[in-house]
Amino acid sequence: MMKRIYVLHFNQNNYDKPIVYNLIKNFDLVVNILRAVILPRKESYLVLELEGDEKLLDKGLSFLKKGGVRAEPIRQSVHRNEDICTSCGACTAICPTGALHIERPSMAVLFTPEKCSACGLCVNVCPPRAMEVNF
Ligand code: SF4
Ligand code: SF4
Structure with a gap:
């Protein structure tokens, strides 16, 4: 079983x-809707967590492509600019999924896109604006 966002x-x-x-x-x-912006007659998007058999998941993605729906893995849409992140940790207090978290005992701030x-x-709590969410 695979689980991807x-x-x-x-x-x-x-x-x-x-x-x-x-x-x-x-x-x-198994489809879990994490975020949805539906704008009639305009570009809209859904953030979905998909879980299932790997082959069926790939077939589902092919089905989306045939229907003109562009499906991007979450890591293509959410980035952390490692060059300007200061590892201050402010983002870890607000991240609801644990995608941004502090590793102990090193206290490094890690970003796991697969949990995002x-x-x-x-984006707004990051002092140097290192987090980027692009849709
Ligand atoms: S708030 Fe920004 S600078 Fe601070 S750890 Fe998070 S991503 Fe890095
Ligand atoms: S990493 Fe940022 S965008 Fe992703 S779940 Fe955490 S707070 Fe939200």
């Missing part, structure tokens, strides 16, 4: 299609 980008032609229903019904995936829900809360 993707950002799905919709356009004005497919934003109203039953994508989540099809991922569950046709590919036996793309909520964007870390």
Whole structure:
């Protein structure tokens, strides 16, 4: 079983299609909606955690591509600029998923994109603006 987080980008032609229903019904995936911005007739996006058999997960992604839905792994949408991060730790207090966390005993601030829900809360609390959420 695989569990991955993707950002799905919709356009004005497919934003109203039953994508989540099809991922569950046709590919036996567990779908967890982490964030959704649906704008009628404009670009919209969903942040989904998908869990299931690896082959079925890949087939589900092919289904999305055929339908014109761009699915990007979360690490392509959320970055930490390592050059300017000062390891101050401020982001770890607000990150709801533990994607930003302090490793002990080294006290290094680690970023694990696979746990990130793309909520964007870390962007404004980061003094040097090292966190970037791009949709
Ligand atoms: S708040 Fe910004 S500078 Fe501080 S540890 Fe987090 S990413 Fe690095
Ligand atoms: S966007 Fe930032 S605060 Fe939100 S889950 Fe990801 S790393 Fe944590």
